[in-house]
Amino acid sequence: MKKMASSIHVVKHNLLLQMFYSLMFIITINFKSTRADKLAPALFVFGDSLVDVGNNNHLPFTIARANFPHNGIDFPGHKPTGRFSNGKNAADFLAEKLGLEYPLPYLSMRQNKNNNFSSGVSFASGGAGIFNGTDQLYRQSIPLDKQVEYFGTVQEKIVQQLGLQQAQKTLSKSVFTIVIGSNDIFGYYGSSTSSQMKKGTPLQYAASMLLAFKGQFKRLYDYGGRKFVIFGVAAVGCCPAQRDRNKTEVCNEAANFGASIYNKGLLSALQYYQKQLKDFQYTYFDTYTVFLNLIEQPATYGFKESKAACCGGLGNLHAKLACLPFSTYCSNRSDHVFWDLYHPTEAADRIIVDTAFSGPRKYAFPVNVQQLVSI
Numbered sequence: 001m002k003k004m005a006s007s008i009h010v011v012k013h014n015l016l017l018q019m020f021y022s023l024m025f026i027i028t029i030n031f032k033s034t035r036a037d038k039l040a041p042a043l044f045v046f047g048d049s050l051v052d053v054g055n056n057n058h059l060p061f062t063i064a065r066a067n068f069p070h071n072g073i074d075f076p077g078h079k080p081t082g083r084f085s086n087g088k089n090a091a092d093f094l095a096e097k098l099g100l101e102y103p104l105p106y107l108s109m110r111q112n113k114n115n116n117f118s119s120g121v122s123f124a125s126g127g128a129g130i131f132n133g134t135d136q137l138y139r140q141s142i143p144l145d146k147q148v149e150y151f152g153t154v155q156e157k158i159v160q161q162l163g164l165q166q167a168q169k170t171l172s173k174s175v176f177t178i179v180i181g182s183n184d185i186f187g188y189y190g191s192s193t194s195s196q197m198k199k200g201t202p203l204q205y206a207a208s209m210l211l212a213f214k215g216q217f218k219r220l221y222d223y224g225g226r227k228f229v230i231f232g233v234a235a236v237g238c239c240p241a242q243r244d245r246n247k248t249e250v251c252n253e254a255a256n257f258g259a260s261i262y263n264k265g266l267l268s269a270l271q272y273y274q275k276q277l278k279d280f281q282y283t284y285f286d287t288y289t290v291f292l293n294l295i296e297q298p299a300t301y302g303f304k305e306s307k308a309a310c311c312g313g314l315g316n317l318h319a320k321l322a323c324l325p326f327s328t329y330c331s332n333r334s335d336h337v338f339w340d341l342y343h344p345t346e347a348a349d350r351i352i353v354d355t356a357f358s359g360p361r362k363y364a365f366p367v368n369v370q371q372l373v374s375i
């Protein structure tokens with residue numbers, strides 16, 4: 001009798017435990033699903049090394065690579081992935097903000113027959129530009145025109161998977177982000193060889209960048225993209241590689257001027273398209289100003305060093321060499337704005353994306369990303 005009572009007691013106890021675990025399970029699932037609340041069905045990323053998540057690992061001839069240490073030293077798993085950063089880049093932060101997985105590189109996804117692009121993919125490639133041929137220096141990249149062409153293939157695949165109507169609906173709510181133009185600016189201002197200068201005056205060069213970009217953008221719209229997050233070109237004349245060209249370590253003002261006239265044209269093109277193209281919505285991010293703020297007032301944003309690269313080699317600015325396995329690197333990556341001679345640290349990119357996501361209208365115009373996805 002006594003034995004039975006105690007075994008009933010055990011059963012009851014187990015039942016209670018089970019209920020407890022089920023409850024915890026349900027709570028965990030709910031918690032997870034709130035955390036992973038998607039603000040958009042998908043994120044499609046176009047651009048250059050600022051947002052490359054590993055496409056260039058698949059290009060046999062490129063020298064624009066980051067799939068070796070010390071890149072990725074602060075990335076989950078401490079692994080080099082092909083990101084030109086110590087950790088996450090702007091594409092990763094944007095995905096995080098949207099409640100999506102980190103974007104995967106298109107060139108690795110397309111190798112898998114059962115690939116599923118309906119939550120997004122990245123076409124971004126180190127060395128890429130609006131123009132084909134910014135990659136001459138890097139031997140190989142995926143220029144923006146090619147990235148758009150690849151998206152055409154992905155769009156077809158999504159239509160096959162979801163049917164035309166559902167695909168259109170999904171794409172219209174998805175976020176298309178474009179981070180491009182720095183390499184085109186470097187192509188004109190970045191070297192002292194005069195051959196590039198023959199492409200016209202700075203104004204003519206910016207105008208031809210813009211003309212090409214408009215064509216590329218328009219194709220993405222025609223494929224069904226409606227919500228665009230477009231980053232202006234940063235004050236690229238202030239990256240360590242450009243400062244290093246002058247003994248006084250000042251920013252390359254000509255390159256900064258080139259970036260700013262292009263940005264002006266870009267913003268007015270977007271304003272024009274919003275009136276012209278049905279349902280087109282955008283966030284234009286003033287990368288130039290926000291990034292320059294980090295460089296000019298580092299302490300305000302928690303940085304100690306905004307001129308020199310963290311990882312690299314030689315010279316005051318460690319900007320004569322890329323970040324290579326034998327390079328030295330700074331011990332605290334969070335107090336540097338620049339990871340290597342061209343690219344921001346994870347810490348800088350976090351601030352950039354936070355500002356794009358929920359920052360004021362003067363930086364994220366006419367709406368920030370949070371507002372864009374809720375339209």
Ligand SMILES: *[C@@H]1O[C@H](CO)[C@@H](O)[C@H](O)[C@H]1NC(C)=O
Pocket residue numbers: 116117118119161
């Ligand atoms: C593709 O992924 C989406 C969401 O990420 C999912 O709803 C869908 O079922 C997947 N399709 C296939 C064929 O796996």
Ligand SMILES: *[C@@H]1O[C@H](CO)[C@@H](O)[C@H](O)[C@H]1NC(C)=O
Pocket residue numbers: 130131132145212
């Ligand atoms: C880049 O090359 C492709 C294919 O050769 C061509 O169709 C396209 O117009 C070129 N783009 C630019 C911006 O020159």
Ligand SMILES: *[C@@H]1O[C@H](CO)[C@@H](O)[C@H](O)[C@H]1NC(C)=O
Pocket residue numbers: 245246247248250
């Ligand atoms: C270096 O910077 C100084 C001061 O801004 C400027 O006068 C000079 O032209 C620059 N030199 C080069 C080679 O850009």
Ligand SMILES: *[C@@H]1O[C@H](CO)[C@@H](O)[C@H](O)[C@H]1NC(C)=O
Pocket residue numbers: 302303304332333334335
């Ligand atoms: C690294 O730098 C950040 C930002 O300046 C600072 O908050 C942090 O305390 C530093 N960490 C160490 C270990 O010094």
